[in-house]
Structure formats: structure tokens, C-alpha cells
Amino acid sequence: MNDTTESMGQAIRRMTIKEGKYLTFMLAKETYGVGILKVKEIIGMMPVTSVPRTPNFIKGVINLRGKVIPIIDLRLKFSMESIPYDDRTCIIVVEIDSDESTVLIGIVVDSVSEVLNIKSEEIEETPTFGSKLDTAYILGMAKMDGGVKILLDIDKVLSTTEIQLLEKSGG
């Protein structure tokens, strides 16, 4: 009995945690969202120095006001077809919880749309799509008038272990 109430509470909490403000952006024709608290800043595309022996979705590193931060192309990360960068292309600098501290990582997206306030009743659990699609890093789907937004758990998308694993297989 106790167990069920607890898990119910946890489920509710999980739902309410998802509620909040999201920065939405476009990738191909899909709209994605990341929690606004994760976003440090949005910058235009700038020269990227590629780093050898890293997975292809790691575009390289940039100089963000004296700090060197890695850049990840989200299209490549999601195995989507890559397109040439244009003036709509943006780098969203996000803060990722790493083992010891937080690290800054830039993600390249087609364009940045807007900041949306998403309520918990608008968020639905992620459906499963079979083995073709890993949904572990999707928080949920938000049904809005404008269509469906895919809410990303950016920490999981860019998890340290995954990149390190890829690094090893790549090298």
C-alpha cells in the first residue's frame, strides 16, 4: 500500500517537474524544447575548430569569450541528414551536469523559435517507437495548438558516458 502511494507521488512529482518554461528550436521540420534553466545563452554560428578522433556529431570546439567549449550538431547526433549552416543556424549553449561539476556544451540547431510555458496537463509520456528510436532522452511530448513539441532531457542527450564510449570506439 505504502509502496503504491509513494510511486504515485513520485509519478506526480515527475510530471510536475516537467512543467515549466522551455526554449523551443527547430531541427528539420520537428520542434524540440529544452528546459530554459539549462540554457546559458544563444549565439550565432562561429568558426569551429574540429577535434580529431571524436564522433562525427562533435563538430569541434569554439572560443566562447575565452572559454573553450565543445559543439555538438544535434542533427548528426539524432542521425538526421545534415544541412549547410546558414544565418538562421544557432548554437544554444547549455549547462550539463557532469560527474563532478557542470560543463558548458554548445548544440547546433537549425533555428531557435521561442520560449513556451508548458503546463503539466499538456505533457504526455513518450510513446515507444520500437528499437529504431531511442527515447531515453525524451522527457515527454507537449501537445500545443501549434503542434507537438518534443521535450528533451538535454543531460541525457549529451551524457558523458555515451560520448566517452563513442570516443573509444571511434579511436
Added chain:
Amino acid sequence: MDVLYKIEKDLEDFSRLHGTFCIGEVPDIGSMIMILDDLVQSGKKCVPDTFEAVARACRTYVKNITLEKISHTKPIEETLVLMKAILNHMKRGVDFTFETSDVMELLSVSVLKEDEDVEVLESEETFAEDPGAQNEASKLPETGNSTEHIPDALEKEYPPPERLSDDDMEILVDFVSEAEDNLDSIEVSLIELEQDPSDVEIINNIFRPFHTIKGVSGFLSLKKINQLSHTTENLLDSARSGDILIDHSATDAILESVDMLKKLIQRVKQGIEKGFGPDDHDIDAEGLSKQLEKLHRKLTEGDKSLLGEILVEKGVIDEASLEESLVEQKVSRSKKIGEILVEKKNVPPEEIQTALAEQKTFKKQVDAQVKVSTQKLDDLVDYAGELVIAQSMLRQQAAGDSSLSQSVEQLGQIVTKMQTIAMSMRMIPIRATFMKMIRLVRDLSQKSGKKVELRMSGEDTEIDRNVVDALYEPMVHMIRNSVDHGIEKSEQRIDSGKSRKGNIFLRAYHKGGQIIIEIEDDGKGLDKDRIREKAISTGLINEDDKLTDSQIYNLILEPGFSTAQQITDVSGRGVGMDVVKDGIEKFRGHLNIDSNSGKGTLFTISLPLTLAIIDGMLVRVGDDKYVIPTTAIQRAFKPDQKNCFTVEDKGEIIKERDTLIPLLRIKNMFEEQEDKTPPWESLVIVVESKNEQKGILIDELLGKDEYVIKSLGGNLKSVKGIAGGAILADGKVGLILDIQGLFNLVSTTQ
């Protein structure tokens, strides 16, 4: 309880008023005095009269502000803190047994004598300053044989340490870090004082930190620390005013007190980690305090008043009246010799003043310092670098517009200056580390019974603070080794025609963009044959291996190597030199040993000036730019076609001056694309790591510069072959090659 509540409320009002107070705002002063009146009234109802006295003194002080006799509000601030501390103690029902005299002194300093209140205050002050009474009060909980202080006696059942609130925690953390710094500085000054016991400036340098520790520990209710630092301070105060001379026994006692305080502060630290107040019941600070007092008394009696001597010398008084006054001083100990002389009308007060001034002709060191977190410093360095880049971009855009480019030039000068300062802020003199060695040598020479003197030079050499921290451990090891293995016993030294005292030289200087630290002793030197023997017996080398002297010396850097015949407390466990070597190499440094049998040993540590910056050569390979650390670069040349050879059409080698150099192609290694440019059309840079040489093919040398090493950030910390990133002049990121990493790549994949 109501009284305490009222006091608390009044104090809150008072601190609010004080916070917004400006000199000259009479209405505010009016309300302040009203509150203080209330506080004095409430204070009368409280058991210890300390609170009332403090409130009274404060009221007098504020009144004096009204009369425009004083213009400082600092004493009021201090009083507020003190009153709050007393209130806290009253709330807990514990006696407030700490020094109030400092604040009282502050408050009374500019108050005119005729005021009644001041006299009340002064009697209070003398009470608090009397070390005997002070101790009696704070001793009670431990001894528990007092009949008057029954609640205190009950405390013998040591109460468990109190849980700390977040606020307390913060203050305590600050206190601990400050006290640790202070104690270190005391140690250094003490040793200096031993050389010159009459130097008032050094005494002051010791006195001040003790004073700070005493003050802060008082407010934080750290009784033992407070008490111990108080007695030590008293002793130093007498030395400061010239009443006593700090001799060897006093130095030892003060050092002991420093050690004890360190122990106590360690407890506070441990307490903080657990979130509780310090648990220090097992540490007996009492005995040491008593010892210090006894010493204080002995020194005061044994020594003639230095002030008196000055006066005699000046012919103001004669020997006889000085003796007389000294006898009197023994009777009424609390008075100073000067006061007695004036009272007896022997000397006009002005003469005492000038004599006192003469006694205190020390230069006051004015080096106001601010503590800044290294993170902030690093950020500043980053931004300064970024500013340089932004400015160079601006300069390009301003080309053609003469007035604009003039302004940009001006900006450039400021930016450059700022960057230099930002960089230099990370640098600190190595003095602090050297000074710690003095204490070490002193202790070691006492323990081993050898007479050793440490001579230093170049203590002001500046070095990156991370490197300074890293140097401490290796230096301790090496100095221990020198004292234990190097320096001989006195008799042996005299037999071999050396001075009785052993010498250890510690030198620091800059040389060719590196910092060199030398540790030299004039002991017996390394025993080549014994090292060889030992190395053979442990299987490090073979019997018939032929080694140069320097190779033999370097054997002692191998793990588990110790030739000491007997394990001593000081060293000889066979861990040491290999740790030293690792520690230094971790910071891209180098350790060299040179020894002369019978004459001594010289250890030379060379380290890069800073860990954050490397000297690098910028090279172009295809469209990419890389930085190669100059330390790794041997030479660069354009090879002749006839000297280029291939192995199985894949591996490439170049013959140069009778050596074969394997070639590396960065593109092939990094981008998995075939780079087929013939070697004779590009440049070869020969790089070395761990005595292995390889050539790297590049297209162009772009120049040599200093680069700030930056982590690639995120999850890219361990990319093989890349040591990090550097911001290039054009604002883009360049990759710094890790030569050893590159070599490893080749040896595994090819």
C-alpha cells in the same frame, strides 16, 4: 527572559540605525542614545555586569559623537558585535568570559577623562586585562572545584558539541582558513625573531595574528583557542612594549602554542565537516597557558626594563630611581614601568612618550591585501585574453579611419597592461614555501642532533601559485634527505675539515623561461658504490651494466630505493625520491641530481614558470593550425629527396645526419585521410619525448608565441594526441599537440 528579548529587539533597532547612520545626523544620534539608555537599563537586570558596562561605554561614545569630538563609527560596529555575542551567551546561560578590553579601549580612546562613565569602564578594563582573573574564569569548567560557579562546575560532564547553524558555519570556515594562514605567518616570523630578538617589527608581525585569532575566537566562543592565544598575546605584548626580551625558551613556548592552536583549529575544521562545534575536550591547552604565564613572569622579573634603560641612557633618570621603580613594578604588576616613573614624578610624561616612540621606531608594513578565489582570477585572465582579441578585430575594422585607429591604439595599450597584470596576479613569491623549510630544518636538526643551517636566496622569485603548492612536498622530502643522509654529525664534519654546522642552501631563480630551484647541502655526498651495490641487489641494474655517474645518481629516483642503513624517524623508508620525481614531472618539470663525494649534493628542480601558459610553435597542416610545445621541438628542416625512404611503401623515414627519423603525418592520424604530399615538399619538425625522436610533417611554420592552455571542455578532456586548446590571435581555437600521446597513438595503431 523578557529582558533578553528586549535587549535583542533594542540591538536590532540599534544596528539598523547604525547601518544607515552618517556623522552629523543629530536625530539619528538621539534615537541611538535612547536605545542605548534602554540597553543600559536592561543590562542592569542581567547577571554579568559586562553587558551594562559595554552599553554604558557605547553610550558615552555616541554622546561624544554628538559633541563632535569623535568621527569614527567603527568602534560602534565592534561594540554591536560584542553586545550580540554577550547576548548570545546570556541566552544560553553561559558566562561570557572573553576579552572585552579591545572594544572598551576603542570606545574610550578619545573620550575625555572627566566623564564618570569612563572610570567605571576603566576599572572594568583592568579587570579584563588581568590574565590571572581571566584564566580563573575560563578554567572553571575544567577544574570544577569552584563553589561560586555551580552551573559551570556541572559542565564537567562535557556537553556534546553543539550543532552549528549555517551562519556560524560560514564564519567558522572563514575563521579556520584565516587562522591557518595567520599561524603559518607566525611561524615564519618567529624564526626570524630568533635571529634578531629585539626587532620590534617582527614582534609586531607575530603579535598581530595572535591578536586577530584571539579576537575572532572570542566571538565564536572557541574558549580554548581564545584562552591560549590570549596568554601568548600577553607575552608578546610585553615583548612589544620592550618589557621583556623573547629568548630561546620563549620562542620554543610560542612555537608550542602555535602547534597547539593548529591542533585546536584542526578540531574546529573537523567539527565543521560534521556540522558540529569543535570537540576538543581531550586537548589540554590549560597546561601550556600556565607555562606561558610562568615564562612571562620569569622574563619580566629577570630582565631589566628596556624602557628604563633608554631613559637612563638619555640621562632623564639615574640607575637608582630606575631600580626603585622596578622593585615597585614587581609589587603592582599591572602597571608599566613608564607609568610608575611618571607617578613618582621622576620623569615628565613627555620624556616617556619620546622614549616610547624611540622604542617603537619600526616601519609599519602597509600591504593591504584582498583574498580572491582562483576561479575569479582565472576568469579575469580569460576575459583579458578575450579583450586582446576583440581589440585586434576592432583595429582591423578601424584601418583607414585615422582618429578611430588612434583611439583603438590607446585602448590596445590599456588592454595589454591589463593582461599583464591579470597574468601576474596568479604569480606569488616562493617565499612562503621557503619559510616553511626553515621550520622544517630547525625541527629536523633538533631531532637528529645535527647542527644544520638553512641559507636561502631568491625568496622573492615569483612563480605560479599552483606550482608553489606542488613544490612543497618534494622540497620537504629533499630537505629531509639532505639532513638525514647528507649532512654528517658534527664530529665527522670536523674530522673531514668542514665547519661544525652543516649548511643547506635553498636557491630560486629564473633561467630561460623556467624557474630553477636548487637544494644543495655540504654533506658527504652520494655514495656511488653503495647506490650501485644496492641497485644490483634489488635487480634494478645488472652487475656488468656500465653507467655514468649521473645515471647512477638518478637510480635513487627509482621507486623503493633507499640506501639508508637504518630507518629513522626523519627519512629512510624508501619512499621519497621517486615520489619527488613524479611530483615534479607532473608539472612538466625536471629533476637533476649532481653530487661530489665528500663535498655535498645538489638537487636542481626546473619548472615551467606557469602551468597555464606554454611556449608553443604554431604550425599549419593543410587547413588546420596546431600548436607544438617548444620544449618538445628539437629542430625543423626541409628534407632532401634523396634522404627520404619508405618501409613497405607505408612507413616513412628520413635520414638526417646519420640518424633515422620516423615520420608522422598528422592528417593520416587525425582525419583518416590519405595525405600524399611528398616529404621533400613540406617541412619536417623533429620532436622528442622520453628520449624518442620522430618527425612531424607540416606545411608551414607560422611563428612562436605563448599560449594559454585551456581544457577542451565538456567531455573532450581525454582526446588522444591533444593536450588542450589555445585561443589563437584570430580568436579561433587552436589545438595543442600532446607529443607523447601522438607517439603512443603510432605505437598502438601502426
